[in-house]
Amino acid sequence: MRRLDNRVAHGLNKRIMTAIDKNKIRSAFDRAANTYDAIATFQHRVCERLAEHFPATLAPQHILDGGCGTGYGASLLQRRWPSAEIVACDLAPEMVRKTQERGIHALCGDLEHLPFSDARFDFIWSSLALQWCDPAQAYAELFRVLAPGGMLACTTLTTGTLHELDTAFSGIDAHQRLLDFHPVQQTREAFYKAGFTDIRIIPETFITLHHDFRSMLETIRGIGAGHSGQNRRRALMGKDAWKTVQARFETMRTPEGMLPNTYEVLFVFAKK
Numbered sequence: 001m002r003r004l005d006n007r008v009a010h011g012l013n014k015r016i017m018t019a020i021d022k023n024k025i026r027s028a029f030d031r032a033a034n035t036y037d038a039i040a041t042f043q044h045r046v047c048e049r050l051a052e053h054f055p056a057t058l059a060p061q062h063i064l065d066g067g068c069g070t071g072y073g074a075s076l077l078q079r080r081w082p083s084a085e086i087v088a089c090d091l092a093p094e095m096v097r098k099t100q101e102r103g104i105h106a107l108c109g110d111l112e113h114l115p116f117s118d119a120r121f122d123f124i125w126s127s128l129a130l131q132w133c134d135p136a137q138a139y140a141e142l143f144r145v146l147a148p149g150g151m152l153a154c155t156t157l158t159t160g161t162l163h164e165l166d167t168a169f170s171g172i173d174a175h176q177r178l179l180d181f182h183p184v185q186q187t188r189e190a191f192y193k194a195g196f197t198d199i200r201i202i203p204e205t206f207i208t209l210h211h212d213f214r215s216m217l218e219t220i221r222g223i224g225a226g227h228s229g230q231n232r233r234r235a236l237m238g239k240d241a242w243k244t245v246q247a248r249f250e251t252m253r254t255p256e257g258m259l260p261n262t263y264e265v266l267f268v269f270a271k272k
Contacts, residue, residue: 022110025132026092029069033094037070042208046155046265047073047127049204051080053267054153060084060123064145066111066154067091067129071099077125078104087121089114091132112137119147126154128265131179135187139194146272152196153269158203159183160264168248172241187266196270204265209258213246216259 029036037044050073061084065074068088077086088099089109099106109115111126111133124146130138142152159181182190184201191199210216237245249259 020132020134022091029090029092030094033070033092033098036095036098037072040069040072042206042263043069043128044072045206047076050125050127050153050155050267051076053202053269054080058123058151060121060151062121062147063087063123063125064089064116064121065104066109066114066124066126066142067132068099068104068106069095069129071095071102071104071106073125073127074099074104074106075102084123087116090129112141114141114145116145118144119150120145122147122150124150124152124154126152128155128157130154130156131181135182135190136193139190139196143195143272148272150272151269152271153267156187156266156268157181158187158264158266160262162261162263164249164252164259164261168245168252172237172245181264184266187268191268191270196272198269198271200269202267202269204267206263206265208261208263209254209256210261211258213249213259216261 060081063077063081063084063086065071065077065086065088068074068090071088074086074088077084086104088096088104088106090096090099090106091108091110093108096106096108107115111129124142126142142154146152157179161179161181184203188199188201252260254260
């Protein structure tokens with residue numbers, strides 16, 4: 001278990017029903033692009049952990065970073081394999097611009113509809129982006145653009161993520177505030193169904209720590225993760241409801257006096 005003393009959180013006020021409103025996701029991350037890296041400590045650490053799992057003998061020539069954000073992960077890949085061709089894509093134009101500022105070739109692209117030809121890459125990387133997608137469609141697209149013999153390395157979130165928030169808001173109203181995180185076996189089966197083989201999934205728990213409830217919510221908005229749900233809540237919660245939620249969260253303070261958020265991360269490796 002890894003505990004990160006920062007104010008980063010990911011996923012509040014999100015919702016997947018039959019579909020996610022990609023326009024809302026795009027707009028939210030566009031707004032967050034300029035401040036994202038300053039507060040995305042958790043996301044950066046997950047990128048670093050993903051890179052630590054690569055075998056020393058891995059030497060790809062054509063790499064895709066799918067859902068690149070500001071290009072932090074692509075920069076890790078560039079340092080690891082400076083002679084490789086690295087292409088990054090993201091749904092949000094401002095995130096693409098930030099990646100381009102790092103000197104990395106990037107373009108707009110949806111993981112469910114990738115703008116690349118079949119078998120274009122021999123290595124695909126994607127960190128903490130797939131939870132925003134329909135698994136069947138996104139995994140099939142990743143398989144399509146991966147060359148035979150190529151490798152996929154990605155991270156996504158699974159059940160148990162943000163269970164503190166789920167508990168604090170439980171029964172307050174009928175609004176669903178978290179993504180529909182999939183269990184490990186369902187994730188594994190979805191990758192198999194897409195055609196991948198040699199699937200290896202490594203679960204790891206991360207805990208972020210927050211000084212107070214308000215700053216936690218502000219940080220979530222600051223990384224663009226506050227407006228993606230279909231059927232977005234139309235009315236604000238009442239004062240009494242907010243007091244109840246905050247009181248519940250206060251009971252969860254750590255011995256050090258911090259408010260925790262738990263992230264259950266899956267590190268997934270597969271081949272074509």
